[in-house]
Amino acid sequence: MQTYDFIIVGSGSAGSVVADKLSASGRFSVLVLEAGGTDRRFYVQMPLGYGKTFFDPAVNWNYKTEPDPGLAGNADHWPRGKLLGGSSSINAMVFIRGAREDFDAWAAAGNPGWAYDDLLPSFKAMEDNAAGADQWRGVGGPLRVTDCSRAVHPLTKRYLAAAEQAGLPFNPDFNGASQEGVGVYQITTKNGRRMSAARAFLRPAMKRANVRVETNALATKILFEGKRAVGVEYEQNGQKKTARASREVIVSGGSINSPQLLQLSGVGPAALLGDLGIPVVHANDNVGANLQDHVGINYTFKGKLPTLNQILRPWWGKLLVGMQYILLRSGPLSLSMNNAGGFFRTDPSMARPNMQLYFQAFSTVIPKSGERPILTPDPWPGFSIGLSNCRPSSRGEIMIRSNNPRDYPRITANAYSTNADVDEMLAAVKFVRKIAAMPAMAEIIEEEVLPGPSIQSDADLIQDFRKRSGTVYHPVSTCRMGPDASRAVVDPRLKVHGLEGLRVIDASIFPDNITGNTNAASILTGWKGADLVLEDQK
Structure with missing residues (x-):
């Protein structure tokens, strides 16, 4: 020994x-x-x-x-x-x-x-x-x-503009003076x-x-x-x-x-x-x-402009970004799927944000078995606005x-087991739709794919986020x-x-x-x- x-x-x-x-x-x-x-x-x-x-x-x-x-x-x-x-x-x-x-x-x-x-x-x-x-x-x-501001997908600028139109301030550094607002995420990478x-x-x-x-x-x-x-x-x-x-x-x-x-x-x-x-x-x-x-959910949209789907899905796109990564250590493969995001309060009387946002310039609605289909996204121009709760009481x-x-x-998660967690998530998903309805985003959205326009009542929204939510790890x-x-x-x-x-x-x-x-x-x-x-x- x-x-x-x-x-x-x-x-x-x-x-x-x-x-x-x-x-x-x-x-x-x-x-x-x-x-x-x-x-x-x-x-x-x-x-x-x-x-x-x-x-x-x-x-x-x-x-x-x-x-x-x-x-x-x-x-x-x-x-x-x-x-x-x-x-x-x-x-x-x-x-x-x-x-x-x-x-x-x-x-x-x-x-x-x-x-x-x-x-x-x-x-x-x-x-x-x-x-x-x-x-x-x-x-x-x-x-x-690493600061990814110059490398993120062009759609990210529209997301940031729409979030500002919805009332959130731009925040250049979530690890700086304050956390509230929207901005580009920093990630733990070096030289790609x-x-x-x-x-x-x-x-x-x-x-x-x-x-x-x-x-x-x-x-x-x-x-x-x-x-x-x-x-x-x-x-x-x-x-x-x-x-x-x-x-x-x-x-x-x-x-x-x-x-x-x-x-x-x-x-x-x-x-x-x-x-x-x-x-x-x-x-x-x-x-x-x-x-x-933290428990989260994505709202996914079909866009009128190209997203990363059009690059990451076809074989020639995979070849292109693969060569870009291998030769230059740059491009989409050198980033996180979460280009941007932010923090907001579902109730203005709260002292600090209780919800986190994520913007992804691609979508993975069509399920694949055996892997998370980040590298094989949907065949149409899709993007997602995700969110997760920050301090759930469950x-x-x-x-x-x-x-x-x-x-x-035995892992017993007990997600959404308190009324407070359900209520704040309900308010949060409504705010995601508010961002999507702002001019900067609305003009490039063809349709909401998930959960879709038929999901409108509070009861339906709650049922949807119970069915589709999951851990954010x-x-x-x-x-x-x-x-x-x-x-x-x-x-x-x-x-x-x-x-x-x-x-x-x-x-x-x-x-x-x-x-x-x-x-x-x-x-x-x-x-x-x-x-x-x-x-x-x-």
């Missing part, structure tokens, strides 16, 4: 950062256990290639939720990265930090050091913003953030390639002699001596192996795998563990509870089904942070309540979801969490 100072379970958005920062001084030995394989794959590195990874079991856990009454009984598909870089290697790359008020609320709930002003130096230090530095943005950090957490943080760390990364290594149990975590048991290539941690075990598996591993290890709801024959190391009903996620849970680590946990809070051990899993220093030598550092610790995409905040959590570990080692 080998001994390391730190064992990190998971090489995703947070785990990659933790590995980099803990190993940087050379003082500590670090073992990273990753259940998946390499990120050196063409469709992982090519930004728009994530359509190919959306169902690919080689790089994706391909989770499914329980049939959800809030989604008209649908069992939602939940992709999660199973490779170096985790979900940062298969996501849509949109870089949104979250609202100042989100983090200030975390601190106000009893988590000192997590207010926006506390975190801003870390946000600035971790990024290399292509648009330059200012009082909110940083340059010179490991994570490249995906800038995952693995590329930005883990790959540099892997060059150090004090870092060992084991791929295809599924962590099956955290090992304890009394109440202290002392190592990890894992399976690799059919063999059961054990590694020992002399300082700490750090769980960075993400919002599904982190609570799963804790529960398998005897940390979680006592009744559940007892029913499954798992000895209880520490009882905590919050492990796997408080699941929060809560779900993630609980193991058995004591077998290879059995996927931002599950959080299943190992939530808080000072009260009866209501949280980790304390403000991300140590698991009631145990020693064990932390959780990933998006599962968010006390509540944030306003926007969660990847930037997940990377920030890795950065902040590693700083806390290093402080405690002094």
